[in-house]
Amino acid sequence: xxxxxxxENHLYIKTFTKGKRAGxxxxxxxxxxxxxxxxxxxxxxxxxxxxxxxxxVGKKVGNAVTRNRVKRILRxxxxxxxxxxxxxxxxxxxxxxxxxxxxxxxxxxxxxxxxALGKLGMLK
RNA sequence: UGACCGAGUGGCGCGAUCGCGUGGCAUGUUGCCGAAAGGUAUUGCCAUGAGGAAAGUCCGGGCUUCACAGGGCGGGAUAACGGAUAACGUCCGCCGGAGGCGACUCCCGGGAAAGUGCAACAGAGAUAUACCGCCUGCCUUUGGCAGGUAAGGGUGGAAAGGCGAGGUAAGAGCUCACCGAUCCCUAUGGUAACACAGGGAUCCUGUAAACCCUAUCCGAAGCAACACCGUAUGCGGAAUCGGCUUUGCCGAGUGCCUGCCCGGCAUUCUUCCGCGGGUGGCAGAGGUUUUUACUUCGAGGGCUGCGGUAACGUAGCUCACAGACAGAUGAUCGCGGUUUCGCUUAUGCGAUCCACAGAACCCGGCUUACAAGCUCGGUCAAAAA
RNA sequence: CUACCCGUGGCACAGCUGGAUAGCGCGUGAGACUCCGACUCUCAAGGUCGCAGGUUCGAAUCCUGUCGGGUAGG
Numbered sequence: 001x002x003x004x005x006x007x008e009n010h011l012y013i014k015t016f017t018k019g020k021r022a023g024x025x026x027x028x029x030x031x032x033x034x035x036x037x038x039x040x041x042x043x044x045x046x047x048x049x050x051x052x053x054x055x056x057v058g059k060k061v062g063n064a065v066t067r068n069r070v071k072r073i074l075r076x077x078x079x080x081x082x083x084x085x086x087x088x089x090x091x092x093x094x095x096x097x098x099x100x101x102x103x104x105x106x107x108x109x110x111x112x113x114x115x116a117l118g119k120l121g122m123l124k
Numbered sequence: 125u126g127a128c129c130g131a132g133u134g135g136c137g138c139g140a141u142c143g144c145g146u147g148g149c150a151u152g153u154u155g156c157c158g159a160a161a162g163g164u165a166u167u168g169c170c171a172u173g174a175g176g177a178a179a180g181u182c183c184g185g186g187c188u189u190c191a192c193a194g195g196g197c198g199g200g201a202u203a204a205c206g207g208a209u210a211a212c213g214u215c216c217g218c219c220g221g222a223g224g225c226g227a228c229u230c231c232c233g234g235g236a237a238a239g240u241g242c243a244a245c246a247g248a249g250a251u252a253u254a255c256c257g258c259c260u261g262c263c264u265u266u267g268g269c270a271g272g273u274a275a276g277g278g279u280g281g282a283a284a285g286g287c288g289a290g291g292u293a294a295g296a297g298c299u300c301a302c303c304g305a306u307c308c309c310u311a312u313g314g315u316a317a318c319a320c321a322g323g324g325a326u327c328c329u330g331u332a333a334a335c336c337c338u339a340u341c342c343g344a345a346g347c348a349a350c351a352c353c354g355u356a357u358g359c360g361g362a363a364u365c366g367g368c369u370u371u372g373c374c375g376a377g378u379g380c381c382u383g384c385c386c387g388g389c390a391u392u393c394u395u396c397c398g399c400g401g402g403u404g405g406c407a408g409a410g411g412u413u414u415u416u417a418c419u420u421c422g423a424g425g426g427c428u429g430c431g432g433u434a435a436c437g438u439a440g441c442u443c444a445c446a447g448a449c450a451g452a453u454g455a456u457c458g459c460g461g462u463u464u465c466g467c468u469u470a471u472g473c474g475a476u477c478c479a480c481a482g483a484a485c486c487c488g489g490c491u492u493a494c495a496a497g498c499u500c501g502g503u504c505a506a507a508a509a
Numbered sequence: 510c511u512a513c514c515c516g517u518g519g520c521a522c523a524g525c526u527g528g529a530u531a532g533c534g535c536g537u538g539a540g541a542c543u544c545c546g547a548c549u550c551u552c553a554a555g556g557u558c559g560c561a562g563g564u565u566c567g568a569a570u571c572c573u574g575u576c577g578g579g580u581a582g583g
Contacts, residue, residue, distance in 0.1 A: 003144095005450055012450095054450070064179095065481055072144090072454045079143070080455085106455055 003075060006054030006092060015054070015094045022116040026104050027074070027097040029116045034092045049089035053078060056096045066102050073101075077109040085114065085123045 006012060019032035034052060055074055057067045074095055081087065101109070117123055 007450060009450090056450090063481075068451095068482065069454080071450095076143075076455050083142095 003078070004050055004052045006052045006094070011052075011092060012054055012056060012094055015092050019092070019094070020120050022119045024112040024116055025098070026101045026109060026112050027095050027116075029113075029120075030094045030096075031120050031122060032092045034090055051087060051089055051091050051093055054092070054094045056094060058096070060099055061097055062099075062102045070097050070101050073104070073106050073109050074113075076106060077113045080110055081113050081117065081123075087117060088122050091122070 006015075015030045015032040019030040022029050022031075053075075055071050057070055059067075061067055061070055074097065078087075078093075078095075114123075
């Protein structure tokens with residue numbers, strides 16, 4: 001199950017302003033229904049709905065090495081949560097880490113992701 | 125043993141599971157996005173996948189385009205000397221100066237005698253001067269006026285090189301000896317800067333990291349360069365000329381060469397330019413080949429030999445090494461290593477730490493950041509022998 | 510990638526070109542005024558001029574390097 005990134009800036013803005021939010025100590029997470037989900041489903045050979053995940057890591061988090069590490073841990077955490085609990089498909093998900101994320105471990109990130117996604121009713 | 129100086133190395137390792145980028149082979153769909161060019165998707169296997177600074181973007185080059193014609197002005201950079209190099213503002217050696225007991229370190233190190241500018245306050249006076257003082261003359265003699273003087277006082281960062289003798293009314297490089305500084309000549313050493321010795325001339329404040337002068341070098345822009353493909357529907361901008369002796373010439377306009385001028389090139393028509401898409405550039409370059417593959421070259425890496433004080437050069441062998449575009453290296457576990465701490469006779473056990481930091485066209489340097497650990501060479505001091 | 514700007518008391522700025530006093534406003538503290546506050550007035554404290562080196566008699570200012578922050582263009 002590969003992760004599809006969000007590549008357009010306007011989708012980030014739209015998700016932040018119109019989507020549902022859930023915040024934890026480590027990050028703030030926004031979810032919005034994907035209008036192009038049907039098209040993405042048709043492009044996929046399995047004909048499944050997909051989630052597009054965007055990571056908005058600001059310069060406040062740290063230097064380039066730290067920002068890359070935060071993104072890797074978040075992707076790994078999302079992958080494991082999706083594998084163990086199952087995330088509902090057809091949504092745009094934007095995750096904006098806070099500064100505390102720079103020192104967090106992967107266990108912390110996974111736990112917070114599960115909490116935030118569960119709060120928004122995204123888990124099956 | 126302690127303190128210190130210089131140079132270099134190093135950048136945690138191995139294994140298992142899950143996951144990611146790129147390339148290849150197979151598998152698989154005739155799907156999805158797009159006007160087109162083109163792009164993209166499933167699964168499996170194999171290969172491969174960040175640094176010494178990838179960073180800052182401070183210099184130099186390759187590469188690409190501009191018409192890779194020219195001249196002048198302007199602008200920028202460098203600054204003892206010799207060498208290395210593709211090139212450099214880099215590196216090596218060396219000279220001079222400064223610092224240190226020493227190993228050694230530091231220095232934007234041309235010209236102030238081409239010209240201009242500036243030097244607050246203090247001081248009489250800041251590039252030219254007479255406040256006190258000294259001397260001479262005159263007068264109406266507690267003193268005043270005129271002239272001479274740069275020795276002494278005081279100010280200042282700097283006051284006409286220092287000191288002694290002669291000289292003088294008093295003085296003064298005014299003259300002379302010695303010393304000092306700058307320049308020139310000769311001899312010796314050195315490729316040279318320069319050193320040392322002798323002779324001559326001059327002695328004139330500092331500042332060029334003020335303008336400037338001298339010598340040398342530099343065309344401009346940058347991979348968002350640029351090339352090719354596509355250009356449906358569009359958006360923005362420029363021009364739609366004039367005269368004559370009419371297949372043309374001249375003027376004018378526009379665009380470009382260049383920041384400006386001269387000079388030049390293109391164009392003047394239903395056409396040109398810019399923007400919006402994609403692929404390449406892009407993983408060193410060239411050649412042969414349908415591909416695979418082979419081979420050559422180089423400013424690539426490693427090892428060895430030779431030359432050179434060194435930077436470096438050269439010969440042989442060997443290796444082939446990331447390439448994205450929301451941006452790929454991570455997570456978990458196990459074993460081991462390193463630092464520190466605690467317990468322990470030792471062994472050992474437990475905890476802890478492992479930095480700075482992420483390629484974006486590519487190289488050579490500089491600068492900055494950096495946890496331990498390790499190696500080599502040298503200096504000084506103390507003690508012991 | 511290229512071009513450029515700014516770092517000065519706690520805060521926002523001037524002074525830099527053309528070198529010689531570090532200054533203004535707000536804020537802080539004390540005092541005066543008032544029955545008490547506010548306003549106003551007076552006084553005071555508070556500055557390695559981002560850092561390091563250099564030029565100079567003398568550097569916030571000039572030069573070089575460096576650190577941090579920011580702007581514009583394609």
